[in-house]
Amino acid sequence: MNPTYLGTALITGASSGIGAVYAERLARRGYDLVLVARNRERLAALASRITTETRRNVELLVADLGEKGGVASVEAKLKDDATITLLVNNAGVGTHTPLVESDVDAMSRMIDLNVTALTRLTYAAVPGFLSRGKGEIINISSIVALAPEVLNGVYGGSKAYVLAFSQSLQHELGAKGIRVQAVLPGATATDFWQTGGLPLEHLDKAIVMSAENMVDAALVGFDRGELVTIPSLHDGDKWEAFEGARRAMSNLLSSNAPAPRYAQAR
Numbered sequence: 001m002n003p004t005y006l007g008t009a010l011i012t013g014a015s016s017g018i019g020a021v022y023a024e025r026l027a028r029r030g031y032d033l034v035l036v037a038r039n040r041e042r043l044a045a046l047a048s049r050i051t052t053e054t055r056r057n058v059e060l061l062v063a064d065l066g067e068k069g070g071v072a073s074v075e076a077k078l079k080d081d082a083t084i085t086l087l088v089n090n091a092g093v094g095t096h097t098p099l100v101e102s103d104v105d106a107m108s109r110m111i112d113l114n115v116t117a118l119t120r121l122t123y124a125a126v127p128g129f130l131s132r133g134k135g136e137i138i139n140i141s142s143i144v145a146l147a148p149e150v151l152n153g154v155y156g157g158s159k160a161y162v163l164a165f166s167q168s169l170q171h172e173l174g175a176k177g178i179r180v181q182a183v184l185p186g187a188t189a190t191d192f193w194q195t196g197g198l199p200l201e202h203l204d205k206a207i208v209m210s211a212e213n214m215v216d217a218a219l220v221g222f223d224r225g226e227l228v229t230i231p232s233l234h235d236g237d238k239w240e241a242f243e244g245a246r247r248a249m250s251n252l253l254s255s256n257a258p259a260p261r262y263a264q265a266r
């Protein structure tokens, strides 16, 4: 039996790795797809396989999300296509190089893709979602959002942005029919590592998950309505405790008087 039609999912960074697995899984769930990335050949090969296997409509949108024009073309699609019900902000790059050894222009390009493009695409999608009273956004963050010491600090900072932005979006829009999920993958077996300059073979196999397992677990979290999903964290209570402590502190962070521990010594 064919699954119920769920609208269209627009997935960025769909030409490989995590994005390509989302494409396949979401098509099987009943979404038509808009696949975004730079590599047309890889997108076309994936689209052809998914169409054959699922009979879903798959559209390609070749765009460089590190360039203003590329982002604008995807923003236009999100604004104009009222069938879009799910945005998966997945495209991203990272590196492990320390700050002093990193080229600041490369860091800036990373922010353009990981932060600016993700933000602009969200802004493009949300008004339509609000007017239709529903819409879903999956933002691919990373465990380095919580552990910025692990890889390059600009990468960690960019993924911390994705987490905080997602939490704020859910807070603002959750009551208006919009659902947001931030996914924090640990090390995942994709081209990400080679592209970032640290081949996968250099990692301990015990900490590396397949992209298929990562996405399937993230979709279980999505189905459960989780705002934050960390597929590789076995002890979920650790996240609950961390998040509980953060929320408990959030009302205590502003005051008209400095904390006594900062009193000037007389």
Ligand code: NAP
Binding pocket: 012, 013, 014, 015, 016, 017, 018, 019, 036, 037, 038, 039, 040, 042, 063, 064, 065, 066, 067, 090, 091, 092, 093, 094, 113, 140, 141, 142, 143, 184, 185, 186, 187, 188, 189, 190, 191, 192, 193, 195
């Ligand atoms: P990947 O296989 O290298 O995929 C990256 C995707 O982003 C590709 O489809 C790539 O396609 C696209 N992309 C890169 N630059 C782009 C640009 N300028 N414009 C448009 N698309 C662009 O790596 P992945 O692991 O699946 O990465 C997906 C996401 O997961 C990223 O946000 C990454 O930060 C996050 N993540 C990965 C890991 C991991 O260990 N792999 C862990 C945590 C989080 P084209 O080259 O065709 O443009």
